[in-house]
Amino acid sequence: MFLCLQIATAALLAGTTAEADPDWQEGRLPAAVYAGVPRIGGTLVVRLDQEPPSLDKLTDSALAIDWMLERKVLESMAEPDASKHPEYPLKPALATSWTISPDQLTFTFRLRRDVVWHDGKPFSGKDVLATVRKILDPSVRAMHLRNNFVDLEDISTAPGDDFTVVARYRKPYFLAFRALATLSIYPAHLLETAGDMLHSAIHRAPVGTGPFRFDAWKTGERITFVRNDRYWGRRAYLDRIVYRIVADPAVGFQLLKQGEFDLYLQLQPQQWVRDLDAAGLRKAVRRIKFYSPNYNWIGWNEQRPWFSDPRVRQAMNHAIDTEAVRKSFLLGLDRPTTCHFYLDSSACDRSLAPRSYDPARAAQLLDEAGWRDHDGDGVRDKDGVPFRFTFLMNADSVFLDKLTPYLQQELHKLGVEMEIRKVDWAHFVQLVEEHQFDATSLRWGNTDVVQDPYEIWHSSQIKDGSNYVLFKDPRADQLIEQARAVLDDARRNELYRKLGRLLYDEAPYTFLYSRPSLDAVSSRVRGIRPSVVWYDLQDVWLAPP
CATH class of the missing domain: 3.90.76.10 (Dipeptide-binding Protein; Domain 1)
Structure with a gap:
């Protein structure tokens, strides 16, 4: 009932948007953004929803670091x-x-x-x-x-x-x-x-050759870069870029309404669909929607007794109505995926549809894997171990704040008890990297369309790589290693489709969605262009107020 009501609300919101404007509706920037003579000067204020662990691409892999540093610093x-x-x-x-x-x-x-x-x-x-x-x-x-x-x-x-x-x-x-x-x-x-x-200064204060140079980092508040006037190429138009760290989306949106941001990253779906219009911001900002290589996933730690059997992991897939979740919590903006790669790539097998919401099938799979309620207490168990696990989540995730109670409710119906543990981002990353979780959820993203799955899926990456769910399968290792040596894209993507089928069957992840960048940019910002490699702020300039 809860999800049905949510879906109805989503449909209502989508239908009550103000008068048709193709660019606004599609999140496409109009031609006017690229017109005019660039103007030197001004400060671009950008909202970041999380503080990065460092400004060091050598030791930390985080999209925010890539966004701030690549091609800019x-x-x-x-x-x-x-x-x-x-x-x-x-x-x-x-x-x-x-x-x-x-x-x-x-x-x-x-x-x-x-x-x-x-x-x-x-x-x-x-x-x-x-x-x-x-x-x-x-x-x-x-x-x-x-x-x-x-x-x-x-x-x-x-x-x-x-x-x-x-x-x-x-x-x-x-x-x-x-x-x-x-x-x-x-x-x-x-x-x-x-x-x-x-412990080096350049871990937090990078020195580069790019059109912007590092200026200051006030922890918990802002990171600032200024124009590099000795740049070898065309100099940037902006004097300064300030990334303001505002984790709370409600607070961030209030600041957007007050004109505090020139570029607001990662609007919540409801904010993008309804709240911008409701706040009267249609003339003040422009909406941006762009799909880059990324996907959200739920990962099941395979060294935990509950998730060592692929039948159990498949059951977890069937226990979640991912389409209803997409339409309700995400207002239908995200694209369903079952693929590790860029959704528009031929490395993805189009025949692998998301597993259907099927509680009866989930229960059957749990039974087959030996997880039954042997003692009649309402909770499934196996070899004396009750099926009780903890879902670790980042405390700032609005999406998981909605998803985890729903998942908890659905699993309870199946005789599976799930606790929810919320921790701050820095602690969350530490626990995930140390494999100290039963189940968790993250989003993988990339700033290039060409990807190698080695770091995430090869068994050698369990210790120091990003194979956080401890997935270990010799067949997957062989496919990944074989693909690395294949220079022909078509032949390599054929191997990756085989890998995709294997991951689909083994279900180490519940693949969820490819999420669009839902951003808002001030109407005075010119020259900005979304792409897989994010925004090239060297080209951005500010029109007069």
């Missing part, structure tokens, strides 16, 4: 061309050109000679070498990057030429060139004394 030898969706081919950045050997094992980059770091030191190929070597240093928490360089045989500058970098690989790897070319480069003169990075 830290640069790479090449970068995805955000104007060419959905292919995102590479274009020159710190490198002016490159060559790839016929066997695709040797890559040669020719670097710019007019680049300086934010602290005034000159840039050269030595910085590229130092960055790669820091990633390969086992004392550095860089497993999320190190996996891309396991087959690197050698990287050096050309004899007598510090502006030519040559990398040689032992065997083919489909991401070898792109991973190296798009690697954010750090200054060698600071890496020399950075140790494991965690």
Whole structure:
């Protein structure tokens, strides 16, 4: 009944939106955003819903860090061309050109000679070498990057030429060139004394070559960057970017109504569908909806007695009416998925539909796995262990605040008891990385359309990677390893579809949805363009009030 009422409400909200405006309805920016002569100056204030653990891409993998640093503060030898969706081919950045050997094992980059770091030191190929070597240093928490360089045989500058970098690989790897070319480069003169990075100044105060440089971080409040006036390329138009950290979406929305934000990230579905109009903000802001490579998931810790059997994990899938949840809690904005990869990629098997909501099938699977109510207390048990587990969640998640009570209710009907544990984001990340949970939920995201599932699904990544649910299957390992050596996209994606079928059957995750970026941008902001690689704020400028 509860979900039915929610669905009816969602439909009502969608139907009562103000007069039709195709751009507003679709979350598409109008042509006027890209018209006019850019104006120098001004501060762009951006809302962040969570404070990042650091500003260090070498040790921490977080979308907020990528958003703030990539192409803005830290640069790479090449970068995805955000104007060419959905292919995102590479274009020159710190490198002016490159060559790839016929066997695709040797890559040669020719670097710019007019680049300086934010602290005034000159840039050269030595910085590229130092960055790669820091990633390969086992004392550095860089497993999320190190996996891309396991087959690197050698990287050096050309004899007598510090502006030519040559990398040689032992065997083919489909991401070898792109991973190296798009690697954010750090200054060698600071890496020399950075140790494991965690206690270095550049862990929180990065030094790059990009159009913006780090200014200040006031913990719990804001992170500020200012224009780099010594930038080698076209200078940014904005004087300053301020990321204000406001976790509470209700508080954030009130500040948006007061004109405190120029770019508001991650509106709640109801705020995007109804509240912007209800608050009279249609003229003050523009809506943005864009689907990037991401998906939400519920993960079941396979070392816990309840979730070691795939039949139980499949039962958890059948216990959740994911379509009703999508239409009610998310107002139908998210796209259902059963795939690890970018939803528009041929790596996804379109025939794998989300498992149906089927409590009877869930109960049958639990019975088959031996989880029955043997002692008549209303709770299923097996070998004397009652089916009681705890769902760990980030206390700031509005979506999980709605989903977990619903899941708790549905599982109770099946004789499964679920407790809900809410912790702050920093503690949550620590517990998940240490596998200290029974079940949890996160969202994986990427700022590139080309992905390698190795870090998340290969069994070697249980210790230091992102295989948090402790998934271990030799068949999956073999498919992942085989795919890494296949350079042809079609053949590799065929292997990934086989991996997708295996993950579907084993059900280590309950795949939920690919979530759109639901953002709002002030009507005075010009030149902003959403893409898989987020927003290129170098192009953004502010029209007069």
